[in-house]
Amino acid sequence: MAIGDIEQVPNSTDIYYVDTGMYEVEQYGSVYLIDAERPALIDTGIAADREHIFAMLDEVGVDDLAYILPTHVHLDHAGGAGYLAERYPDATVMTHEIGAPHLVDPTRLVEGTKAAVEDQWRFYDEPLPIDDDRVEGLTDGDEIDLGDRTLTVHHAPGHAPHQVMYHDSGDDALFVGDAMGIWEPNTKTARQTTPPSQFHLQKALDDVRTIEDIAPETICFGHFGSEEYSEELAESYKRTLVEWVEAIRQKREELDDDEAVIEHFVEHTQMDEVWGVRKAQDEERLNARGVLGYLDYIDSQ
Template identity: 85%
Template sequence: MAIGDVEPVPDSTDIYYVDSGMYEVEKYGSVYLIDAEKPALVDTGIAADREAVFGMLDEVGVDDLAYILPTHVHLDHAGGAGYLAERYPDATVMTHELGAPHLVDPSRLVEGTKAAVEDQWRFYDEPLPIDEERVEGLTDGDEIDLGDRTLTVHHAPGHAPHQVMFHDDGDDVLFVGDALGIWEPRSRTLRQTSPPSQFHLQKALDDVRTIEDIDPETVCFGHFGPRPYDADLAEAYKRVLVEWVEAIRQKRAELGDDEAVIDHFVEHTQMDEVWGARKARDEERLNTRGVLGYLDYVGDDE
């Protein structure tokens, strides 16, 4: 699957995804289309990649969206929402109630994203604000009627307080956003995602337990793509999270300098042959900084 390619989600009914080409890296960013009676888009990718998303909608033959559903308002998942709302003026944009105001006025979101992603900002376009009357906030347990199926909303605040997951009861598909980490399909490995400034380990582990309770047939990752779910996947991500945070905790105790800790993990990335050196190093820096911030918040000895 190459950037811009569209494929059906296996063992699903009328669910598709596109490789959005995020950060100009193949198999990193995915956006999903549920071609239901009331069509819905789950996540949007960054604004700069909107043409790939438009292309999926055109290829599948969707003329009008009913819903635009970012799993959370980080701009790699919601940055294109304003452009999609502009293209589909009848669509309602729905995300967690904590994130909804940032789609109406994205200025603070842009400021925070620039601080978090640093040099990666060059891959972004500025998001468009969305009229307030078109944006609805979601809470845990809400249901979204797509006509021939229902999406149930599950709050998943470990990666970000404004993250939700959507469970499609028709095909038993769970759109997990970043709650189950990053699935790297070429190496078939799970990678942590722990960005600044609101990553929280214990809440992230609770999110994985929520996924275990739902026990879906298929999980759809924001990074990257669908795969069958099994209990081993959830256990693996819990282990990834705990080991990642502990590695950073120990390295901070050893080096006593946060920039040295970040440099250590950047220099020892194992993903350069998969994502390329630039993206691999950017990813390690982002995720290390997020854990350091979490340790500052809870205390290094928690």
């Protein structure tokens, strides 16, 4: 897929996704449309990429959205929510109750994002606040009625405490946000996503176990695209998380300098040929910093 391309999720009836061109990288950011009786959008991408999402909705022929459903409020998943709410004034915006207030007043969310993504902020547009009466908080076990199918909400706090997954009963698809990592469709591997400041290894592993319990037919990744679920995929991602955190831990013991640890993984990235040098290095820096923060948190307990 190229930036702006739209595809239907394989083996689905009415699920589509678009390559949003996040960070100006192909096959990195995806936003999903469920063209149900009451249409729903899963995630909204970075606000700067909103025209690609508008184009998907127009091409599929959706005139009115019933729901805008960020999996979590990190701005690469919820940054466009305000612009979509503005374009579709009858849509209800729903996300986990911890994150919902940040869609109404995104001030702290913007500050935290700038601190986390550093130079990557140049790819973002400021999010629009959403009227409080249009935003609803979700909790684990909630159900969202789309008319011809139901979305069941599963809390998945390992990547961020405000993350949820949505299980579509119609097509047995699970929209996982970042709970199963970053899917690289060319190599068919799930890579870690462990950003600051709230990544938690044990909770992230528990999130994968939740996915194993659901055992959906299809996994829909926020990054990037869809893939048939398998036990091997889940086991592989759990192993990836554990090995990544252990690699950071060992390198910190060896170097005793966190900036040197970060630069080591930046310099040894293996994703430059996939995402380009800039994005590959930015990704390593973000994920290494997240694990170092997690290790500090664990040591303080």
